[in-house]
Amino acid sequence: MDLPVMPPVKPMLAKSVKKIPPGMQYEAKWDGFRAIVHRDGDEVVIGSRTGKPLTRYFPEVVAAVRENLPPRCVIDGEIVLPWEGRLDFDRLSERIHPADSRVRLLAGETPAALVAFDILALDDTSLLSAPQTERRAVLEGALAGASPPVHVAPATTDPALAQDWFERYEGAGLDGVVAKPLDLPYRPDTRAMYKIKHExxxxxxxxxxxxxxxxxxxxxxxxxxxxxxxxxxxxxxxxxxxxxxxxxxxxxxxxxxxxxxxxxxxxxxxxxxxxxxxxxxxxxxxxxxxxxxxxxxxxxxxxxxxxxxxxxxxxxxxxxxxxxxxxxxxxxxxxxxxxxxxxxxxxxxxxxx
Missing domain, CATH: 2.40.50.140 (Nucleic acid-binding proteins)
Structure with missing residues (x-):
């Protein structure tokens, strides 16, 4: 693997605030496993929040990455498990199993999905220093042709819509809302974003x-x-x-x-x-x-x-x-x-x- 941003990478994090701050980009907060996905051709590495690999636990996500992501890229996202119309963290947790046969059985019975919400590199270009608005535009362009189980996270700059998401999306198993400053570069392992969670x-x-x-x-x-x-x-x-x-x-x-x-x-x-x-x-x-x-x-x-x-x-x-x-x-x-x-x-x- 030879990418401008190499694994392992610890993702950018968020600090808790009570209210949705104004003037930012807003996304739903997903309830799953945070994942930094590196793809270089057929080589795929999925890293967890701590930098440890998740690749072997989600063979169906690896296949979806090869099918839907650009040939050379680094994506920040969340591995989630949709079940009966909402996210199911218990079933997702069952995927962390030492037996490969069990992992592959569950990959077929309870397949996971990847929700992409940021991009750290594309082709030979690192996007770590690019502002949030630029990275979002690149992400949408790079994954314009993606199909389930790969999704691009919905995003808005309208705080009223973000408040609506905060109130409605919890019933689908989501955690709350994340707010990202528009000029924010990607800062690994730093709490540079804001999260508003239900309490x-x-x-x-x-x-x-x-x-x-x-x-x-x-x-x-x-x-x-x-x-x-x-x-x-x-x-x-x-x-x-x-x-x-x-x-x-x-x-x-x-x-x-x-x-x-x-x-x-x-x-x-x-x-x-x-x-x-x-x-x-x-x-x-x-x-x-x-x-x-x-x-x-x-x-x-x-x-x-x-x-x-x-x-x-x-x-x-x-x-x-x-x-x-x-x-x-x-x-x-x-x-x-x-x-x-x-x-x-x-x-x-x-x-x-």
């Missing part, structure tokens, strides 16, 4: 915690919600505390520590138990050998957390602690409190043209 709050049971990697202080709180059967399900974690607050939490939560055998999640170490319930400590292809052990707490304390959206029956990302809720009882923390998002057909977002 809601929920009251959750604090049912345990994990220690922080740096020492004997709280690393994250394990959150639970009661389902319709009255079973406490593990729905995610709450983190991002200061080190001082982590030490304080260890002391505050100590009176709630109980024997793990008496906890609703006592069966977490049994792999078969995870088939019927959402428990912490489940084996994960992402965690590898990471220590997922946790300290059991009596499930009686309630906290309010902020979250962006759900993925199935759990929080998609790490939640943010807002406050303790001494006025709430743990048994009242159910899935019923969560806001349901109106479904929106993904094909409306990725329609031709």
């Amino acid at each position: 809601r709050t929920a009251d959750c049971v604090v049912a345990g915690y994990r220690f922080h990697k740096s020492g004997p202080v709280v690393g994250s709180l394990l959150l639970g919600l009661y389902d319709a059967r009255g079973s406490l399900q593990h729905v995610g974690v709450c983190a991002a505390f200061t080190m001082k607050r982590r030490a304080e939490l260890l002391e505050e939560l100590d009176p709630l520590r109980i024997d793990p055998a008496a906890h609703p999640w006592s069966a977490w170490a049994d792999a078969t138990a995870h088939e019927g319930s959402r428990l912490p400590g489940a084996p994960s292809r992402w965690s590898g050998k990471k220590d997922l052990s946790w300290v059991a707490l009596s499930p009686e304390r309630v906290c309010e957390v902020a979250y962006d959206h759900m993925e199935g029956d759990r929080f998609r990302h790490t939640t943010q602690f807002r406050r303790w809720r001494p006025d709430r009882t743990a048994t009242g923390c159910t899935y019923a409190q969560l806001e349901e998002v109106v479904r929106y057909d993904l094909s409306e977002v990725l329609r031709p043209g």
